[in-house]
Amino acid sequence: MPAAHRRKLPIGIQTFSDIREGGYYYVDKTPFIEKLANQNKYYFLSRPRRFGKSLLLDTLGCLFEGREALFYGLYIHDKWDWQQRYPVVRLSFGNGVAADREDLDANIRYQLQQQRARLQITSTAPKRIADDFASLIEQAHRVHGQRVVVLIDEFDKPILDNIPDSDRARELREGLKNLYSVLKDADPHLHFVLLTGVSKFSKVSLFSGLNNLRDITLSSDYAAICGYTDHDVDTVFAP
Structure with a gap:
């Protein structure tokens, strides 16, 4: 195939809109995403670093926000109700290293503040971080009239770092457990939750209250939800 007809390789790009609007190759993962969205409510996925977890979360965020133009030509486009738009809360611990609990708490507060601004929630945040997170979810539901989608990337990175x-790892684990514990009681306000990371959640005891969290890490149904298969390379990337 002539070079002029080739698209660009999406190396290191974690933003779905950049790939779709920037002329990059994209392996359509929306068949998996449609199944995720319609089967359960709470999910956990573990994959190694640089495996496309952040791109998966960003794709889900765009989908639930109703950004239809990005999905033209993809499997899910004519199977999704684009009139339904959900408030999306996104948290990521992939950037930087948490030096201690105070540093972690400051990072969480900053991210929650960013989400309040993005979702146009103007009320004052409570002092306790858990209360802040719970309040954000409840208010997003009330303000936008739809239950909330929560997407958390690199849930375990502060611990692994x-x-x-x-001692410090345990201290940071308690800080994260305090944050994630909010999700159980927030159930009436939640539409969909996905947490991704490198380690298995059961090993770090962060989600003891979320006994309905479905771990799809080793599920054959979702084996190819991130990364590329031989078939993907031989077809999508054939040029």
């Missing part, structure tokens, strides 16, 4: 210092 501090594995050599076991």
